[in-house]
Amino acid sequence: MHQTVANDSGLAATALPESFGSVEELEEYMTRPTPALVRDLASVDGDIIILGVAGKMGPTLARMAKRAAPEKRVIGVARFSEPELQAQLESWGVETIRADLLDEAQVNALPKARNVIFMAGMKFGASGNQALTWAMNTHSPALVANAYRDSRIVAFSTGNIYPLMDVLQQGALETTPPEPRGEYAMSCLGRERMFEHFSRVHGTPGRLFRLNYAIDLRYGVLYDLASRIKAGTQIDLSLMGHVNVIWQGDANAQALRCLAHSTEITSPINVSGPETLSVRWLVHELAKRLEVEPRLFGSEATTAWLTNTAQANRLFGYPSVPLTAMLDWTADWVARGEIAYNKPTKFEARSGAF
Numbered sequence: 001m002h003q004t005v006a007n008d009s010g011l012a013a014t015a016l017p018e019s020f021g022s023v024e025e026l027e028e029y030m031t032r033p034t035p036a037l038v039r040d041l042a043s044v045d046g047d048i049i050i051l052g053v054a055g056k057m058g059p060t061l062a063r064m065a066k067r068a069a070p071e072k073r074v075i076g077v078a079r080f081s082e083p084e085l086q087a088q089l090e091s092w093g094v095e096t097i098r099a100d101l102l103d104e105a106q107v108n109a110l111p112k113a114r115n116v117i118f119m120a121g122m123k124f125g126a127s128g129n130q131a132l133t134w135a136m137n138t139h140s141p142a143l144v145a146n147a148y149r150d151s152r153i154v155a156f157s158t159g160n161i162y163p164l165m166d167v168l169q170q171g172a173l174e175t176t177p178p179e180p181r182g183e184y185a186m187s188c189l190g191r192e193r194m195f196e197h198f199s200r201v202h203g204t205p206g207r208l209f210r211l212n213y214a215i216d217l218r219y220g221v222l223y224d225l226a227s228r229i230k231a232g233t234q235i236d237l238s239l240m241g242h243v244n245v246i247w248q249g250d251a252n253a254q255a256l257r258c259l260a261h262s263t264e265i266t267s268p269i270n271v272s273g274p275e276t277l278s279v280r281w282l283v284h285e286l287a288k289r290l291e292v293e294p295r296l297f298g299s300e301a302t303t304a305w306l307t308n309t310a311q312a313n314r315l316f317g318y319p320s321v322p323l324t325a326m327l328d329w330t331a332d333w334v335a336r337g338e339i340a341y342n343k344p345t346k347f348e349a350r351s352g353a354f
Contacts, residue, residue: 016325019332023339026217030249031060033068034320037253040260041065044152046114047073048259051101051144053094054078054085056341057214058119061252062094065117068256075111077101078120101140107147115259116148116206118155121191123184130183137187138194145198152205154258155195159212159244159270160185160352164303167242167276171306174210174268182352192268199266206266207258212307212347213272214248215326217333219341221245222326225279226286226334234295239348241279241300244272244307247321254316261315270307273319282327289331301350 020026041048048069050062053076066074075095080086086096099106101120122129122136145153162172163179180186192208199206213221221243228235254271280296287294 016321019329020217023218027060027063030216030247031064031067031252032249033064034253036316037064037068037257040257041069041072044115044259046151047075047111048115048117048256049075049077049111049113050117050119051077051110052118052120053089053096054080054082055119056216056219056343057248057252059085059089060216060248061117061119061255062089063092064249064252065256066093073111073113075113077110101144102135104143107140107143110147112148112151114151116144116151116153117255117259118144118153118195121156121188133183134187134190137184138190141191141194142198145195145204146202149198149202149204152259152262153195153199153266154207154209154255154262155191155266156255157192157208157210157268158185158188159210159272159305159307161189161192161210162305162307164350165306167300167302167304167306170276171244171308172270173308174270174311180352181350185352195266203264204266205262205264207262208266208268209255209258209271210268210307211246211251211255211271212305213243213245213345214251215245215330216248217329218339219343219345220248220330221345221347222282222286222330223334223340224344224347225283226290226330227340229283229287229290229292229294230334232292232295234297235279235283236298236348237280237296237300238298239301239350240304242304242306243277243279243282243347244275244309245277245323245326246271246273246319247326250319250321254312257316269312269315270309271312272307272309273323274309274313275323276306277323285327286331289327290335305347
């Protein structure tokens with residue numbers, strides 16, 4: 001049995017699986033390129049280098065890029081503390097290079113691919129190691145922006161750079177003035193400013209990819225909620241009562257498509273699902289699927305970290321995977337006790353401390 005929805009190309013309908021029996025099935029589906037992605041990558045010249053490929057999203061983004069543009073070199077760069085990940089990427093046709101992106105000589109020695117996806121950064125543990133957080137989130141971007149001055153650069157960022165928004169106002173626009181809370185968000189704004197500065201100095205086109213929150217069945221806001229529901233853990237609605245989410249495959253596709261939709265001077269683009277979602281409603285929907293009574297307390301605040309994705313929806317169409325499918329898949333995955341990254345998103349951290 002399959003569900004049928006329009007994909008993000010707007011050209012055809014695609015069948016959605018009801019569940020995933022393994023990580024291999026999940027990643028194969030998550031990395032399928034749409035016709036729109038294939039078309040956009042064909043329109044940009046040169047190869048693709050992904051800096052910081054070893055994070056949660058990097059491997060599936062790299063595999064999707066190679067599947068969408070098999071004629072291009074796709075190069076993944078990281079320190080690769082897990083050798084098996086490096087081998088897996090290479091089995092998918094992704095070239096790999098071990099490098100420290102805080103080392104200027106190593107950054108300058110990397111292949112000068114025409115297209116750069118910058119995914120390196122530090123979030124978790126930021127509160128305990130502020131100096132490294134700033135180095136990873138601002139110094140490394142400056143090194144990369146200077147070394148790749150003749151490339152297109154799509155740099156991952158976050159909606160945490162915005163102020164908390166009224167939940168009735170549809171979220172922050174790209175023009176909303178930043179108001180970061182905590183050193184993590186401040187350093188992420190610093191990352192953006194480094195890419196913006198060098199873009200203005202060198203005329204480097206690009207995009208600042210403000211994402212929140214990607215959904216993979218092994219982590220993400222929905223996994224956090226479902227695992228807590230299953231464990232019988234109380235969920236405090238007063239911390240963050242509303243969120244935006246997007247399927248990780250859709251987020252990866254939009255990041256890669258931004259290479260074809262770069263601006264002459266790099267500029268921000270908000271990426272997430274179009275809906276403002278009530279956490280209370282999400283909990284009840286997941287609990288129904290898990291056949292568990294949820295334990296909720298607290299009242300929702302009138303503000304949350306929310307973004308308005310109208311610009312991305314205009315460029316790319318609506319995400320191909322609807323919320324109902326993400327809820328079904330996550331509940332099924334958690335109910336079966338499938339593998340997880342055990343890396344909570346901490347989406348409820350209103351103080352900005354991660």
